[in-house]
Amino acid sequence: MLEKTLTSADLPVDNPMQAYQAQFENIMAASAFSLGKAEKAKKLNNLLNTLYKHHFESSDAFRKIAYSLGFKADRHCTNLDEHIYVAVRLFKLFELSSIQKEDTFKVLSSSGTTSQTPARIILDKQTSARQSKVLVNIMQSVIGKQRLPMLVIDSEAVARGKGGFSARTAGIQGLSFFGRKHVYALNDDMSPNWQRISEFFEVNQGTPVLLFGFTFMIWQYLVCEAKSAAYQFQSKDAVIIHSGGWKKLESQKVDNLSFKKACDEVIKGSKVHNFYGMAEQVGSVFIECEYGHLHAPNMADIIVRNPDDLSVCKHGEKGLIQVISTLPTSYPGYSILTEDLGRIHGEDDCLCGRKGKYFEVLGRLPKAEVRGCSDTHA
Amino acid sequence: MNNSEKLRQTFASALSVDLDKVVDELAYNTIDEWDSTAHMILISELENDFDVMLETDEIIDLSSVAKAKEILQKYNVTF
Numbered sequence: 001m002l003e004k005t006l007t008s009a010d011l012p013v014d015n016p017m018q019a020y021q022a023q024f025e026n027i028m029a030a031s032a033f034s035l036g037k038a039e040k041a042k043k044l045n046n047l048l049n050t051l052y053k054h055h056f057e058s059s060d061a062f063r064k065i066a067y068s069l070g071f072k073a074d075r076h077c078t079n080l081d082e083h084i085y086v087a088v089r090l091f092k093l094f095e096l097s098s099i100q101k102e103d104t105f106k107v108l109s110s111s112g113t114t115s116q117t118p119a120r121i122i123l124d125k126q127t128s129a130r131q132s133k134v135l136v137n138i139m140q141s142v143i144g145k146q147r148l149p150m151l152v153i154d155s156e157a158v159a160r161g162k163g164g165f166s167a168r169t170a171g172i173q174g175l176s177f178f179g180r181k182h183v184y185a186l187n188d189d190m191s192p193n194w195q196r197i198s199e200f201f202e203v204n205q206g207t208p209v210l211l212f213g214f215t216f217m218i219w220q221y222l223v224c225e226a227k228s229a230a231y232q233f234q235s236k237d238a239v240i241i242h243s244g245g246w247k248k249l250e251s252q253k254v255d256n257l258s259f260k261k262a263c264d265e266v267i268k269g270s271k272v273h274n275f276y277g278m279a280e281q282v283g284s285v286f287i288e289c290e291y292g293h294l295h296a297p298n299m300a301d302i303i304v305r306n307p308d309d310l311s312v313c314k315h316g317e318k319g320l321i322q323v324i325s326t327l328p329t330s331y332p333g334y335s336i337l338t339e340d341l342g343r344i345h346g347e348d349d350c351l352c353g354r355k356g357k358y359f360e361v362l363g364r365l366p367k368a369e370v371r372g373c374s375d376t377h378a
Numbered sequence: 379m380n381n382s383e384k385l386r387q388t389f390a391s392a393l394s395v396d397l398d399k400v401v402d403e404l405a406y407n408t409i410d411e412w413d414s415t416a417h418m419i420l421i422s423e424l425e426n427d428f429d430v431m432l433e434t435d436e437i438i439d440l441s442s443v444a445k446a447k448e449i450l451q452k453y454n455v456t457f
Contacts, residue, residue: 105407125407136434145433160415173414177437180422 016054033354062332110279131283150179153213214244293358
């Protein structure tokens, strides 16, 4: 058996999943944005070594990828940037799994536009439960513990997954945990239901509310429609959470700042938080703080690499984003090289007080195909 | 109707399952009827029927009928 030949003195126990559980619980014990650079690097590095061992032993495809990149069975890294990373494209080309077929709990598909192959992400119950827990842990940092009346900028059909379990459904269901008395702003044909939306703001006058939707959906079907129909809503305190990427809005010259401004024109008194996350790494999202920076939580990280030689960029330099998430054990997606460009602004010293790296996303690598997880609505 | 019966009725109606299926051991995602979509319906019906407001952590924790009792007890619902 592989396991016997892989025994390494550096690893606490022979069973990587057992080691993983202990290490993961340890990193989850701290509040989501509390670990400083040195401590975080140490904990993450241990977890990534364990995850490497686990996936190497459990996934034939991952083992092949590792060998092709010159990684051996006993590979043990001491720095975060030495770990293996898998190109995001591979999740579209192959069904990468580290579990037995019968343990599959859910298969998440992303980017299902007709012309493209969607990625298929294999989830077991443990990974799925971990995703929910971590999402809560991170989101509470901007939403708080109380569940707020929630307006979902999508249709109920999509939220319920009637057309299949897409990244959009997964996103809405994941975020629904933070709300109560959910109201769906859009009809099934994606037209805004102004009566429902108006009622929502009327009923919840004077209390904080939560809005969630994919960036493009909010822009196209709420903000633009409201502007052209001259609708405006008032809220004492509306937290708007959105995600999915800017690709579809680039042609309309919509960036983060103009998006926020437009949201506030339609919903007076709104606070907008974007988050960056991948369907390949659901749960460990990077949330935008009050100062407009995306933040890496304890259990995830980002590294920016030079697109030409993949060397690690200095803070402030633009490059390709590598995302690290310590959550996935059912598929080998804990370290992924994305096709997104970004820039790290700093670490541990953002004015918002959150520890960890903070950064911005600067669009797609030009040659990459058009992709964004909210693009399932083409 | 005591709270145990009330709780079982809430589960049965929210998940659309027979009352006799609702036992303490019934757990999230072990039956098709109790999936993530049904979970949110269950939460809102529990909140209505027992007049409580659960926190996000509790929704994630509420993974079985027994666990639901444990959580509701924090809100002075006795079983």
